[in-house]
Structure formats: structure tokens, C-alpha cells
Amino acid sequence: MKKILLAVFLIVFFVSIISSQPELLSRKNYGINWYHYNTENFKIIYNKKVEASALKAGRLAEEIYSKQSEKLGLKFKKRYKIYISNIDDIPNGFTTPFNYIYIWADVSNYSTILTGYDKWLKSVLAHEMVHALIMENIKGWVDFFFPGSILALPREINEGFAQFYGNENWGAERGDIYLNLAVKNNDLSHSVETIDRGKLLYAKGFSKIKYLNMEYPDFKSTKLFKYRDFFGFFNWEKSFNKNFPISYKTFCNNWEKYMNVYYNWREGLSERSAELGTKIKNIEAVYIKSIKKNPGAEGFAFIGKKSKNSSDNRLYYFNQKFKKIKYLDSGGLTGDLNFNKSGTKIYFTKRHYTSKKAISTDIFSVDLKTKSIEQTTLDCKASNPVIVNDDLIFSKNNKGTMNLYNLNLKNKKLKKITDFNNKFQIFDININYKFSKITFSFLDPDIKKFGFCIFNYQNGKLTKIFTENKIRYPLIFPDNENKILLTVFENNLRVNLFSYNLENGKHRRITNQSNFLKAMDFDSTDGKILTIVQESRNKNEIFAVDKNRIPKNYPGKIREYYKKWLEIKTGYSFNNRNLKTRREQNKRYNHALHINKKLILPYPFNIENKLSGGFVGYFSDDIGKNTIITYLGYNHKDPINSNYGINFIYRNYFFDIKAGFNYLDFQNSDYLNKELMERNESYRFEISIPIYDNKSFFNKSEWGLGFVDDKNIVINRDIYNDGLANNSTINLQNLPEGYNARKLFFKYYSRKGTFYKNFPDNRFDFFIKIDLSNSFFGSDYNYEKINLSTDNIIGVNDKYSIRLNFNFEMLSGEIAPQNRLGLKYKKSNSSIDLFSGYLYTSEPTLRGLEHNIFNDKTLVQKLEIRNIINKSIMGLLFIDSGAVWDKNDYEILNYIGIEFKFNFNIYKLAAGISRRTDKLDEGYNYYWYIEPRKYLINMFKNIGG
Numbered sequence: 001m002k003k004i005l006l007a008v009f010l011i012v013f014f015v016s017i018i019s020s021q022p023e024l025l026s027r028k029n030y031g032i033n034w035y036h037y038n039t040e041n042f043k044i045i046y047n048k049k050v051e052a053s054a055l056k057a058g059r060l061a062e063e064i065y066s067k068q069s070e071k072l073g074l075k076f077k078k079r080y081k082i083y084i085s086n087i088d089d090i091p092n093g094f095t096t097p098f099n100y101i102y103i104w105a106d107v108s109n110y111s112t113i114l115t116g117y118d119k120w121l122k123s124v125l126a127h128e129m130v131h132a133l134i135m136e137n138i139k140g141w142v143d144f145f146f147p148g149s150i151l152a153l154p155r156e157i158n159e160g161f162a163q164f165y166g167n168e169n170w171g172a173e174r175g176d177i178y179l180n181l182a183v184k185n186n187d188l189s190h191s192v193e194t195i196d197r198g199k200l201l202y203a204k205g206f207s208k209i210k211y212l213n214m215e216y217p218d219f220k221s222t223k224l225f226k227y228r229d230f231f232g233f234f235n236w237e238k239s240f241n242k243n244f245p246i247s248y249k250t251f252c253n254n255w256e257k258y259m260n261v262y263y264n265w266r267e268g269l270s271e272r273s274a275e276l277g278t279k280i281k282n283i284e285a286v287y288i289k290s291i292k293k294n295p296g297a298e299g300f301a302f303i304g305k306k307s308k309n310s311s312d313n314r315l316y317y318f319n320q321k322f323k324k325i326k327y328l329d330s331g332g333l334t335g336d337l338n339f340n341k342s343g344t345k346i347y348f349t350k351r352h353y354t355s356k357k358a359i360s361t362d363i364f365s366v367d368l369k370t371k372s373i374e375q376t377t378l379d380c381k382a383s384n385p386v387i388v389n390d391d392l393i394f395s396k397n398n399k400g401t402m403n404l405y406n407l408n409l410k411n412k413k414l415k416k417i418t419d420f421n422n423k424f425q426i427f428d429i430n431i432n433y434k435f436s437k438i439t440f441s442f443l444d445p446d447i448k449k450f451g452f453c454i455f456n457y458q459n460g461k462l463t464k465i466f467t468e469n470k471i472r473y474p475l476i477f478p479d480n481e482n483k484i485l486l487t488v489f490e491n492n493l494r495v496n497l498f499s500y501n502l503e504n505g506k507h508r509r510i511t512n513q514s515n516f517l518k519a520m521d522f523d524s525t526d527g528k529i530l531t532i533v534q535e536s537r538n539k540n541e542i543f544a545v546d547k548n549r550i551p552k553n554y555p556g557k558i559r560e561y562y563k564k565w566l567e568i569k570t571g572y573s574f575n576n577r578n579l580k581t582r583r584e585q586n587k588r589y590n591h592a593l594h595i596n597k598k599l600i601l602p603y604p605f606n607i608e609n610k611l612s613g614g615f616v617g618y619f620s621d622d623i624g625k626n627t628i629i630t631y632l633g634y635n636h637k638d639p640i641n642s643n644y645g646i647n648f649i650y651r652n653y654f655f656d657i658k659a660g661f662n663y664l665d666f667q668n669s670d671y672l673n674k675e676l677m678e679r680n681e682s683y684r685f686e687i688s689i690p691i692y693d694n695k696s697f698f699n700k701s702e703w704g705l706g707f708v709d710d711k712n713i714v715i716n717r718d719i720y721n722d723g724l725a726n727n728s729t730i731n732l733q734n735l736p737e738g739y740n741a742r743k744l745f746f747k748y749y750s751r752k753g754t755f756y757k758n759f760p761d762n763r764f765d766f767f768i769k770i771d772l773s774n775s776f777f778g779s780d781y782n783y784e785k786i787n788l789s790t791d792n793i794i795g796v797n798d799k800y801s802i803r804l805n806f807n808f809e810m811l812s813g814e815i816a817p818q819n820r821l822g823l824k825y826k827k828s829n830s831s832i833d834l835f836s837g838y839l840y841t842s843e844p845t846l847r848g849l850e851h852n853i854f855n856d857k858t859l860v861q862k863l864e865i866r867n868i869i870n871k872s873i874m875g876l877l878f879i880d881s882g883a884v885w886d887k888n889d890y891e892i893l894n895y896i897g898i899e900f901k902f903n904f905n906i907y908k909l910a911a912g913i914s915r916r917t918d919k920l921d922e923g924y925n926y927y928w929y930i931e932p933r934k935y936l937i938n939m940f941k942n943i944g945g
């Protein structure tokens with residue numbers, strides 16, 4: 001059924017690659033009303049719930065723009081669009097190459113992303129606006145086809161500009177931690193092999209642009225971003241070399257030297273990690289985000305990454321008695337966790353789809369014995385759980401302001417404990433081991449200060465303490481309730497442990513080291529502080545630090561040297577409220593009326609057996625609700641029969657509709673390498689309903705129902721038949737000149753993230769499709785066809801996984817001969833087949849088979865033992881086994897072989913060698929093919945924050 005799928009290949013490929021929106025925006029965005037208004041330079045598009053923020057955003061945007069455009073010497077050429085939504089609780093924003101920024105407003109815990117003290121909307125707008133200004137100004141002719149210019153600007157430089165000119169503060173979380181470790185580990189690479197690559201990329205960029213401003217305080221970016229080479233392309237390095245007295249290479253060397261001196265000097269005046277306390281053995285991970293000791297048993301719960309290959313943070317339990325680590329959950333874990341008093345359950349925060357199809361955080365619990373996971377709070381932007389008796393205490397975000405709440409787990413009553421307002425932010429809620437007092441840290445963006453709070457659970461008293469330094473993870477001493485342990489970001493740079501005396505307000509230093517650490521818990525048995533220490537980029541350790549220890553002090557000063565560094569700023573602020581008035585009234589914003597061009601890609605077509613030119617166009621509104629994919633392939637011999645197609649995808653809250661018309665040449669199937677060309681005229685309509693899983697982003701399913709009307713003409717029938725006449729092994733009769741095929745189809749697809757061990761790819765896919773073709777619909781052939789397939793990847797460890805694939809197809813009735821079922825050989829690619837990779841799982845191919853074998857029923861089973869050699873190469877050993885049969889006849893084939901898959905750029909190249917197990921005299925078979933990779937999605941967006 002390749003002809004019908006061809007249009008789908010195009011749709012699937014372009015939608016998943018170019019339209020990043022369905023990946024980023026939750027379904028709820030399609031089900032709400034949007035409004036808009038214009039200011040002088042901006043169009044603000046927003047949903048009703050966030051109206052107050054949206055009205056402010058226009059004024060803020062104008063103010064930020066006036067400052068930044070002057071400083072950078074860059075301007076927008078036309079009115080720029082800013083989307084504001086609070087549907088999803090995602091502390092982020094992104095800038096697209098398509099003239100718009102998208103910002104999630106009213107988010108929780110944003111200061112862990114941006115280290116400024118400003119309110120989120122202002123900070124994120126200032127950051128994204130820099131991206132937008134740069135992106136719009138480096139565009140050239142190539143961007144008419146494809147947003148390619150932005151790829152010529154190194155991402156670290158892009159992020160560096162955004163952080164610096166977005167007025168962010170250089171500090172521990174925004175740079176220092178990551179650059180410090182990279183310098184000390186003598187490894188500044190941010191390759192995909194490293195666990196902290198994203199954060200380090202931001203850190204390097206930020207410090208480079210800071211350093212550039214230190215060396216050349218008066219430079220303007222206008223010329224830097226207006227540079228174009230001979231072919232009209234932007235090129236960062238060439239532009240830099242032209243606009244500065246030193247080359248970019250020399251500049252980078254100078255920058256590296258400056259950073260080396262600072263960090264090594266700082267390290268020389270600090271304690272070694274090994275001196276801090278005793279290392280807790282057996283908890284080994286490349287990254288540990290948080291850890292808590294079980295108050296009821298010998299063990300620890302921790303969230304982190306055990307392997308460099310891990311794609312996200314996972315929740316583990318380490319049983320100290322049996323030295324065993326147990327996997328509990330993954331997907332959307334934010335990092336906070338706490339035990340109940342008996343130590344039987346862990347409560348943790350998870351980002352997930354709510355029942356209303358938005359993305360939110362909620363508190364989940366996992367039972368250590370049964371491993372069963374339950375959602376405790378319901379769709380309420382909740383995080384930071386602690387448990388006292390039957391009460392769950394947590395923070396809840398309401399329109400950007402966070403407060404402490406109490407949910408009684410028995411009677412389900414929810415009570416608000418605190419009364420903070422104006423976007424107050426709460427983090428790091430902890431409870432002392434007596435379960436009487438709660439501590440948490442906060443950011444008060446109104447007065448731009450961090451601090452910490454103590455909440456006495458027994459008498460309801462709340463004490464708020466402001467601090468000059470940034471404080472995280474406050475903990476009450478086990479033996480003295482007047483003493484608090486604090487993780488202090490000293491001048492927002494070095495991070496150390498201090499104790500704080502509530503009676504006299506005095507700090508006492510406990511550590512004097514230079515790396516990042518965080519105090520997570522007290523070991524109540526010996527009063528030691530459970531501390532995560534990061535001494536290496538790819539190794540985190542847990543230390544038990546004595547709270548009474550006296551730190552070592554080293555003579556010498558580094559402050560003067562680095563003070564200069566911290567003082568390099570943009571020289572402007574966004575506080576003077578020079579605000580423009582609105583020019584237009586708010587109006588409803590209909591996305592269907594704002595579909596615009598996203599891409600026009602030149603694209604090769606195979607028309608009447610000749611390679612021919614053409615293009616694929618992709619048009620969409622900015623949130624991906626309405627999408628049009630169209631293409632044109634020029635037929636040199638017969639322009640009237642040029643190929644074209646138009647396909648439409650509409651998404652709403654409940655379902656997707658796909659409809660299209662395609663007039664297209666395609667290669668139907670290969671019989672002994674003789675290409676059969678058909679021209680297909682098809683109408684297609686499909687409705688599908690996606691089902692969301694509230695517990696995991698990994699799980700998804702979809703029901704679909706559709707109708708296809710095909711009219712086919714065989715183009716090279718005579719040549720083809722002549723070719724076949726010479727080969728008696730091919731059993732094909734009565735190849736029609738043309739035929740009509742009309743069919744109704746039903747499909748169901750589901751994916752489950754199965755039990756995880758270490759491997760990033762564990763999953764189980766199930767797919768069923770039933771086709772019904774009948775003369776009643778006007779079809780020339782009556783048949784029913786069933787395709788059932790499963791695809792299962794089981795992780796063994798970080799390096800190895802096993803893949804099991806089953807594909808069963810059954811036909812009853814009659815079908816056009818060229819569409820018969822059978823075992824297919826894995827074809828090397830011609831131009832258009834590049835896209836078939838997307839439906840690879842439903843193709844009953846055998847690696848090694850030299851020609852197709854047809855019959856009414858086929859079963860293909862594949863077993864692969866896969867070895868991840870590194871992020872760009874995977875090796876696999878496979879056994880492909882196929883059976884093809886009907887009432888009278890059957891054939892079974894088995895192949896064994898080795899395959900390598902190489903990731904390069906946007907494609908995956910596979911090459912292999914195989915041999916038939918029962919007919920060794922057939923010798924070896926070599927093959928190769930190309931598939932598109934899915935990671936392209938990330939190329940087109942610029943995740944801010």
C-alpha cells in the first residue's frame with residue numbers, strides 16, 4: 001500500500017520535523033480561545049486566563065526592545081509576534097525563526113532557570129527578545145526556503161548574547177558551576193557525550209560574551225550580524241574576524257586563559273572535596289539531582305542519571321543492606337522528593353499531562369514494596385512534597401504565585417497555609433526528622449531577595465528570614481531546633497555549607513570548597529549532613545559531612561580579580577517604565593486565518609522513471625492547529641502530468657483530521673529490481689483521536705478511522721511485462737493498466753514506556769490496521785487486510801538492548817497484483833524512499849532477501865541485540881525470520897547478520913551484511929539504507945530560559 005502511504009510519509013516527516021509545536025504545546029492549547037492586540041512593534045497573542053500578564057507584556061516588550069535595539073544596533077523589519085500562555089506549567093520560552101516568540105507565563109520555580117531576581121515575564125521576554133533580534137537580522141535569501149541562517153551562528157554564542165543582553169546575572173546556576181567543573185576537568189567540550197552539555201553551552205556562551213564586552217566595551221553588533229559572505233550567507237567566525245582586531249580563534253584562546261586562571265586560583269584557595277567527610281559508597285551516578293535518607297529503613301531514594309546515555313532523570317531506591325539499586329519511575333521528574341515517616345512511600349513531583357490535556361506538575365507517590373505509582377494531587381501545579389502524619393504539605397502555583405498547602409490524605413481536604421502574593425516563589429521544602437518543623441527557601445521578586453522560611457507545623461507559626469546571599473535547601477539541625485543548615489551561594493558563585501543560629505542571627509562556615517554541593521538531608525542516626533558533591537563533570541558523589549567540622553582556611557585573595565568580571569553589565573535596566581500605550585483593541589485571534597509559510601524545500605521527485613525537480617511547501621499557523629503540506633514535481637516530458645498534492649491537518653482539543661488530494665508517481669514495488677511505476681490520484685480523509693496518559697509522557701495511544709479513494713495507472717506496464725516474461729519465478733498475471741481502489745481503514749496504535757532499568761529506549765509499541773476494500777465503495781477489488789505489529793525494546797544495561805519485532809499480515813479476497821502481500825527485501829534508498837523510514841515498523845522486510853516473495857499471509861519476526869557504541873554509532877546483531885504462506889504453499893526464510901547505524905546530521909545511515917542460515921551457498925548479502933532522524937525538531941527552536 002505504498003501509494004497511499006507516500007502522502008503520509010510526507011505528512012509525518014514534515015510535521016514531525018518542522019512543526020515543533022505539537023511536541024512543545026499541550027493539546028489544551030487547541031481547545032481555548034486566543035486574543036490579540038498590537039503595539040507599535042509587537043503583536044501580542046494570548047489566552048484569556050493570562051490577560052493581565054499579556055497586557056503587561058506589550059508594554060514590557062516595547063521597553064525592552066527600545067533598550068536592546070539601541071544597544072545592539074538591531075531592529076525588527078516588521079511587527080513581531082509574542083505568544084503568551086499559562087496553559088502549561090513549563091518554565092521556559094522559545095524563539096522561532098518564523099517571526100514569533102512563545103512564552104509560558106505564571107510558571108513555578110523559574111529562578112532555578114534564570115538566576116535573575118526579576119519577575120519571570122520580564123526576564124524571559126528580555127532573553128528571548130535578544131534571540132529574536134539576532135535571528136531576524138541574520139536572515140538571508142536562504143531563509144525564504146529554509147530557516148538556515150540561524151544554524152550558522154553557534155548556539156553557545158546565541159545563548160551568550162541572550163543571557164548578557166537579557167540582563168541576566170552571572171552566577172552559580174547560570175554558568176559558574178558548569179564552567180568551573182569543565183575548566184578543572186580540562187574538558188570544555190559540550191558534545192552529546194557529556195551529561196551537562198546544555199548547561200555548559202549556556203555557561204560558555206554567557207562568559208564569552210561577557211568577556212567580549214570586557215575587552216571591547218563599546219562594540220556594536222550591527223555590523224557583526226549584517227555580515228554576509230560572497231554567496232550571501234551569514235558566517236559567525238568570518239564576521240568576527242572582520243569586525244574585531246583579533247581573530248575569533250585568538251579571542252577564544254584568550255577567554256579560555258582568563259577562565260583557567262580564575263578557576264584554578266579559586267580551587268587553590270579552597271578545600272578538596274575528599275576532606276569534607278566520608279563518602280557514602282555504592283551510590284554511583286553521573287548526575288544526582290536529589291537524595292533523601294529513608295527514615296524507616298537503611299536506604300536512600302535519589303533522582304538522577306546513572307548513565308551518560310540516560311535521556312532523563314530517574315527515581316531510584318538504594319537498599320543499603322543488600323547494596324541494591326531499584327528503579328522506580330522516570331519521565332518529567334522535577335527532582336523534589338521526600339519519604340513518609342515510616343519510610344514505606346516516596347512522594348515526588350512529576351510533570352505530566354493532566355486530565356484536561358495540559359502539562360502540569362503534581363505530587364505522585366510510589367510504594368517501595370509494590371512499586372505502584374499513584375497521583376496524589378490533581379492537576380494543580382503542585383510541587384515540593386513533605387509528609388506529616390496524614391498531611392501532605394506542598395507548594396502550589398496559582399497564577400504565578402506559590403503558596404504552601406496542606407492536603408489531608410484521609411479526608412482529601414485542601415487547606416492553604418501561607419498567604420504570599422505577587423509571584424512569590426517557593427523551593428526546597430524540607431521537614432526535620434522529628435516531623436515538627438518545615439523549612440523552605442524562597443524568592444520574593446517584589447523586593448528582589450532570596451531567603452528562607454521556617455514553618456512550625458505544631459503551632460502554625462511562620463518565620464521569614466531574608467538573606468543577602470542566595471540560600472537553598474535549608475534544613476533544621478536534628479539536635480538543636482534553633483540552628484538551620486543552609487547551602488549558601490556565596491556572592492552567587494562558590495557554594496558552601498553554613499549553619500545559621502536563629503537566636504543571634506550568626507552564620508558559621510562548615511565548608512570552604514569551590515565546587516557545587518548541596519545539603520539534602522540529615523542522617524538522624526549520627527547527625528551527619530547528607531551532601532551531594534560535584535567534583536567532576538560526569539560523576540556525582542554523596543558525602544556525610546559532620547555539622548561541627550571546622551573548615552580549613554587558605555591565605556590569599558581572588559576577589560579583586562573577579563570583581564571586575566562581575567561588574568561587566570549591559571549598562572541598561574528595564575525599570576524606568578517608559579511604557580507605550582496600546583494602539584488597538586483586543587480581538588479574537590483565529591489561527592486558521594493566520595496560516596503562513598514555514599518552509600519551501602527544493603525536493604527531488606521520481607517521475608516516469610526520471611529524476612525531476614520540485615518542491616515541498618509547509619504552511620501552518622504558529623501553534624500548529626492548522627497545517628497545510630503541499631508539493632509540486634515537474635514532469636519534463638508532460639507538464640500537464642506534473643505531480644502535486646495538497647494535504648491538510650486540523651487539530652483540536654479532541655481529535656485530528658487529515659485530508660488531502662495527491663497526484664503522484666511512485667515506485668510500487670520492486671520485482672527483481674524492475675521498477676514498476678504507477679501514477680496515483682488519491683483522496684484521503686482520516687480522523688484520529690489521541691489518548692493521553694496522565695502518569696507518563698512515555699505512554700501514548702491513538703485511534704484512527706479513515707477512507708481512501710485511489711485511482712491508479714501503471715505507467716511502464718509493457719516494459720515491465722516484457723521484463724517479467726523472461727523470468728518464470730515471478731508469478732504475476734494480468735497486471736492491470738489501471739484500477740480503482742477505495743477502502744475504509746481502521747487503526748490503533750499504542751506506545752508504553754515499559755519497565756526501565758538503565759537503557760534510554762525501553763518501550764513497547766502495538767499497532768493494528770484493518771483495511772476494507774469493497775465494490776460497494778466503487779472499488780475494483782474486494783478484500784480485507786489485517787496488519788498487526790509489535791515492536792519491543794528491552795534494555796539490558798547502559799550499552800546493550802534487545803529488540804523484538806513482530807509483523808503479521810493477512811489478506812482475504814483479491815487485491816491488485818502489484819499490491820500483494822509478501823516478504824519484502826530491504827531496499828537501498830532512492831530519493832523519495834527516504835521517508836519510508838517513518839513507517840519502517842509496518843514493513844515486513846527481511847535484511848538479506850534479494851527479491852520479494854508474495855502470498856496471502858506473512859509473518860516476520862526480528863531479533864536484534866543492539867550495542868550503543870557511542871551516541872553516533874550503534875552496532876547490532878540480528879536474526880530476521882520470515883514466513884509466507886496460504887492454504888497450499890509455504891516458505892520460511894531465516895537470515896542472520898550484522899548491521900551498523902551511523903547518525904550523521906539529519907539522517908541515519910544503516911549498512912549491513914547478512915547470510916541465509918539454511919542456504920549457506922547463497923553467500924553473503926550486503927545492503928544499506930537511509931532513514932531521517934527525528935532530532936531535527938530541536939534545530940528550529942531556541943529553547944530559552
Ligand SMILES: [Zn+2]
Nearest residue numbers: 162943944945
Ligand atoms: Zn536562549
